[in-house]
Amino acid sequence: MSATRCAIWLAAAMLGTIPRAGAQGPLAPAAAPGPMMKTLGEIEPRTPITNIPYTIVQPGTYYLVSNLTSATDGVIIRTNDVVLDLMGFALAGDRSSSGDIGVYLEGTNAAPILDVVVRNGSIHDFGYGVRMDHSRAGRLEGLAVASNAFGGIWLYGRFGKCSGNAILDCAVHDNGGEGIFFYGYGGQCDGNVIDGCAIVRNLKDGVTFSGTGGQSDGNALLRSTVVGCSSNGVYLDGTSSGRCVGNRVADCAIVDNGQMGIYLNGTSSGTCHGNAISGCTVAGNGDMGMLLTTSGSGTCNDNTVENCVVDGNVDSGIHLVYARGTRVEGNHVCGQTGLSYGISAINASSNLIVRNTCVGQGNNFVMDPDDTYGPVVTNKGALPNTGTPAHPWANFSR
Amino acid sequence: MNVRLNPILLAAALAAQLVLAQGPLAPSGAPAPMMKTLTQVEPRTAITNVPYTISQPGSYYLATNVVSAAAGVTIATNWVTLDLMGFTLAGNRSGGGHGVWIYSGGGTVPVLGVTVRNGNVRGFSYGIQAKFSRGARFEHLSVSSNLNYGINLDGLGGACDGNAIAGCSFTGNGLAAIHLDGSSGQCNGNRISHCAIAGNNSDGIGFYALSGQCSGNLIADCALQQNGRYGIDFNGGTGQCNGNLILRCVIGDSVDSGIYLMGDDGQCNGNRLADCTLGGNDKGIEFYLSSASGQCDGNAIVGCTVGESADVGIDLGYADGNRVEGNHVASHAAGATTGIDTTTTQSNLFLRNFCAGHVFDFMPNANDTYGPAVTNSGELAIGGAAFHPWANFTR
Numbered sequence: 105m106s107a108t109r110c111a112i113w114l115a116a117a118m119l120g121t122i123p124r125a126g127a128q129g130p131l132a133p134a135a136a137p138g139p140m141m142k143t144l145g146e147i148e149p150r151t152p153i154t155n156i157p158y159t160i161v162q163p164g165t166y167y168l169v170s171n172l173t174s175a176t177d178g179v180i181i182r183t184n185d186v187v188l189d190l191m192g193f194a195l196a197g198d199r200s201s202s203g204d205i206g207v208y209l210e211g212t213n214a215a216p217i218l219d220v221v222v223r224n225g226s227i228h229d230f231g232y233g234v235r236m237d238h239s240r241a242g243r244l245e246g247l248a249v250a251s252n253a254f255g256g257i258w259l260y261g262r263f264g265k266c267s268g269n270a271i272l273d274c275a276v277h278d279n280g281g282e283g284i285f286f287y288g289y290g291g292q293c294d295g296n297v298i299d300g301c302a303i304v305r306n307l308k309d310g311v312t313f314s315g316t317g318g319q320s321d322g323n324a325l326l327r328s329t330v331v332g333c334s335s336n337g338v339y340l341d342g343t344s345s346g347r348c349v350g351n352r353v354a355d356c357a358i359v360d361n362g363q364m365g366i367y368l369n370g371t372s373s374g375t376c377h378g379n380a381i382s383g384c385t386v387a388g389n390g391d392m393g394m395l396l397t398t399s400g401s402g403t404c405n406d407n408t409v410e411n412c413v414v415d416g417n418v419d420s421g422i423h424l425v426y427a428r429g430t431r432v433e434g435n436h437v438c439g440q441t442g443l444s445y446g447i448s449a450i451n452a453s454s455n456l457i458v459r460n461t462c463v464g465q466g467n468n469f470v471m472d473p474d475d476t477y478g479p480v481v482t483n484k485g486a487l488p489n490t491g492t493p494a495h496p497w498a499n500f501s502r
Numbered sequence: 503m504n505v506r507l508n509p510i511l512l513a514a515a516l517a518a519q520l521v522l523a524q525g526p527l528a529p530s531g532a533p534a535p536m537m538k539t540l541t542q543v544e545p546r547t548a549i550t551n552v553p554y555t556i557s558q559p560g561s562y563y564l565a566t567n568v569v570s571a572a573a574g575v576t577i578a579t580n581w582v583t584l585d586l587m588g589f590t591l592a593g594n595r596s597g598g599g600h601g602v603w604i605y606s607g608g609g610t611v612p613v614l615g616v617t618v619r620n621g622n623v624r625g626f627s628y629g630i631q632a633k634f635s636r637g638a639r640f641e642h643l644s645v646s647s648n649l650n651y652g653i654n655l656d657g658l659g660g661a662c663d664g665n666a667i668a669g670c671s672f673t674g675n676g677l678a679a680i681h682l683d684g685s686s687g688q689c690n691g692n693r694i695s696h697c698a699i700a701g702n703n704s705d706g707i708g709f710y711a712l713s714g715q716c717s718g719n720l721i722a723d724c725a726l727q728q729n730g731r732y733g734i735d736f737n738g739g740t741g742q743c744n745g746n747l748i749l750r751c752v753i754g755d756s757v758d759s760g761i762y763l764m765g766d767d768g769q770c771n772g773n774r775l776a777d778c779t780l781g782g783n784d785k786g787i788e789f790y791l792s793s794a795s796g797q798c799d800g801n802a803i804v805g806c807t808v809g810e811s812a813d814v815g816i817d818l819g820y821a822d823g824n825r826v827e828g829n830h831v832a833s834h835a836a837g838a839t840t841g842i843d844t845t846t847t848q849s850n851l852f853l854r855n856f857c858a859g860h861v862f863d864f865m866p867n868a869n870d871t872y873g874p875a876v877t878n879s880g881e882l883a884i885g886g887a888a889f890h891p892w893a894n895f896t897r
Binding site: 498 | 715885
């Protein structure tokens with residue numbers, strides 16, 4: 105290549121760079137500069153609550169800015185789609201024993217309250233801590249609901265519906281009535297869940313699913329402690345022409361309550377059917393460990409009690425009265441005091457009682473001849489390969 | 503139709519309309535606030551230095567990492583939330599105070615409704631000392647390198663009930679990571695869940711009920727590893743540890759037993775241990791009485807996997823009326839003497855367990871009830887012990 109041609113190529117290459125000068129971009133700015141600052145309203149877009157009583161009538165997100173005290177109600181919510189963050193603060197009543205409410209979801213049957221969340225703080229010293237009237241898909245999270253005169257948390261479906269709500273990771277204690285009460289009178293309180301809660305030292309039941317005169321169906325109490333309440337630990341009340349159907353109590357410690365550990369009641373033309381109790385410890389309660397009962401005019405049928413440890417309650421570990429179609433399986437029942445029955449059935453029929461172990465009661469098994477049950481094996485030592493000790497559905501008594 | 507417009511009326515109508523469209527000149531009310539104050543944006547009380555004492559209910563937060571040669575934050579009243587905001591509350595390991603100390607200061611008066619969350623507590627005497635707290639919640643904390651307990655729920659002579667410890671991690675604490683003290687009082691109905699507890703110098707979780715109660719507590723979904731004493735320790739000596747639940751925990755490499763129930767002169771009754779995995783502990787699960795003067799009775803151990811224990815897999819001493827069913831107990835470690843061992847017991851039921859690799863897989867007491875031990879290799883026979891529905895298997 106000649107020097108001339110090289111020069112031409114070099115010039116061409118240099119000329120080729122000329123368009124790159126255009127890569128600097130235009131000198132004129134593309135647009136006005138964007139805002140570099142946020143307003144305080146953008147940083148905290150939620151609505152502060154500075155005084156109570158306070159009524160929320162618009163959907164949105166609200167929060168407390170301090171502890172707040174009221175001689176009447178605390179926060180009343182009359183609309184859907186609300187989040188109320190207590191921000192770690194407390195809503196406090198004056199413990200005047202009136203019926204005032206700390207947080208009141210004031211729905212009606214005609215106008216239920218949908219999708220409300222209340223979280224992160226304490227509600228104390230009202231008449232009731234939280235009342236959710238005709239609430240659907242609400243959530244209570246991380247609350248301490250304590251020292252309220254009449255009750256901790258009420259889900260209220262009277263003559264309407266209170267369904268699909270969740271109570272998660274709450275402490276419910278020292279309330280003057282029930283810790284948590286599902287009220288389905290004349291309506292329904294269905295499909296709600298309580299999970300991961302500590303429910304202690306309330307002056308009535310720890311948890312009541314009340315379907316009396318209505319229904320309280322398909323609710324779940326899971327992975328919670330129910331301890332030291334003055335009446336029953338857990339009460340499924342399907343009395344008075346009401347129903348308590350298809351509820352579940354699982355993996356709970358239900359200990360040292362004043363009356364029954366778990367009580368399923370279908371008396372007075374009521375229905376208490378198809379409930380499942382599993383994997384719980386039921387110990388040291390002031391009356392029976394579990395009572396499943398009805399009278400001639402009601403039914404308490406088709407429930408299951410499985411894999412529970414029932415220890416040190418008074419009179420009976422698991423007692424069935426007029427109950428039918430109950431499956432009692434895989435439970436370990438020991439050391440009941442008083443009349444000292446392990447698993448007993450009176451005027452019952454069609455129940456299936458299999459693979460349970462009862463130890464140390466004066467009467468480990470008292471079956472009704474109309475029930476079906478595995479043979480009661482009392483052997484010591486290695487079980488022989490034949491006869492009742494080799495029965496796959498045997499109950500064991502020691 | 504001919505319409506004739508009256509120009510005067512038309513003008514008047516137009517004028518009236520124009521005037522009305524202006525609206526009233528007087529404002530309808532005072533202008534609403536258009537701004538938020540900084541207090542409304544962050545209404546909580548900032549803590550910038552420790553020691554700090556909270557004597558009024560409210561919501562507090564750390565604004566920075568803080569260090570103290572004495573106490574950290576003292577909570578002396580009810581209804582308090584303390585958010586560490588991801589910061590660290592640090593002591594200097596002199597033992598001069600607790601990281602968070604919850605106490606009313608008045609005898610056995612309980613402290614209600616306290617929450618502590620979201621940060622690190624290290625280098626104090628106790629990471630958190632919760633004396634007579636009720637319904638408290640400790641969540642998302644890292645509690646490490648404290649001289650004594652990580653968290654102590656203290657019901658000594660009073661009550662410490664219904665508290666929750668959730669989603670926390672613990673390591674390097676000088677004593678138990680979590681200690682519940684119900685001696686001469688009670689520590690009942692507490693929940694511990696989703697915690698990681700590793701490398702503490704004593705128990706992972708310890709319940710101490712000397713002349714008191716630790717009952718109705720629930721431990722679920724926790725991992726406990728390489729703790730210096732027991733993984734989980736229920737000491738019901740002269741008291742009661744009854745009706746507790748241990749579910750789905752993983753407990754490994756404890757210096758002593760993975761799960762230990764002790765009922766000397768007291769009770770450890772009616773507890774349920776289910777679906778736990780225990781590996782590499784000295785003993786996997788141990789019920790201990792030094793004599794027949796106490797009770798470890800009426801408990802259930804079901805569905806657990808107990809592997810590679812250095813000593814016994816499941817050891818019941820003087821314990822009566824327990825149900826041990828459906829467990830997998832296997833160890834080929836040197837010194838792994840026994841799979842399931844009972845000493846001076848009666849009325850226990852051993853059913854449908856599988857033991858493998860020990861010098862003695864099953865050592866039941868003649869006063870217990872147990873399925874036959876099946877040692878067959880190959881296809882199980884249809885008949886005899888191998889066909890027994892309650893058989894225990896040993897290989």
